[in-house]
Amino acid sequence: MKETDIRKYAGLMKELGLTGLELTDGNGTVRLERAVPAQAEKTVYAVPETSSAPVQAAENRDYISVKSPIVGVFYAAPAEKAESFVKAGDSVNKGQTLCIIEAMKLMNEIVAEEDGVISEVCVTNGQVVEYGTELFRIRR
Template sequence: MEYEKITKLVQLVSESALTGLELDENGDRLVLKKEKAAEQYPAPSDFGGSTAAANDILPKGNDCEAYGSNTAQPEKAEMNESSAPDEVVVSPLVGTFYASPSEDAPAFVREGDQIKKGQTLAIVEAMKLMNEIESEYDGTIAAVLVENGQIVEYGQPLFRISR
């Protein structure tokens, strides 16, 4: 591979929103990866007594649309004051979120599904290893907070579970 081509690819990846690039050309393999600083989230055990606490840990800015509106959820919390607060399942590692075991298979869970402790909710792929995300609670899936195929960060909320 030519030096000029490699430097141009490095520049393009650096200036774009891409996080990486793999290129295999005539037996020459080039892998470029761009790492960004991980966003900091409070520990999951620090949640208060309402679903509003889950909204406080969501990233601010453009990423919030992927999680839904933050304004509707506190109203739900006020209506359900007598019920237990929602639990939030967070990603234990950085990787790619998969809602189903394969592209043509149904999702492990959907909003409204009843779940049991230990049930598989999703898979997070990291370094070609598939890591099953299991529920620590019995309850109902109140919200799926990420899209299939989305890159997730350590500590990023994945699901809200009503108990």
């Protein structure tokens, strides 16, 4: 296998967050491995309000629905035995971390898009969420 091919696959591993890759061709087998950093990378997602979202019913107009922008595992706290980022009744400010969603071993922070009060946490800690799953309702 050529060095340029190995470099291409190493770059692909980094891009996809892979820690190992094994390739076999006519000349033999090459195994690429990389160490996982102690602190996983964090990506911050702001959940924008979209105009294509369905209009909420009159009784829910005072709520902002925070939905998952990705598929992954919902975590309410930064560590297993740590206190939750937010809980029902907490006031939140724009940009404040609400939760973490782990996707492909990357910890993605979900932040509040507006100020308000958490009226409901719609999912449980450790639950797998899909794109568009309602995570929180924030009262304006």
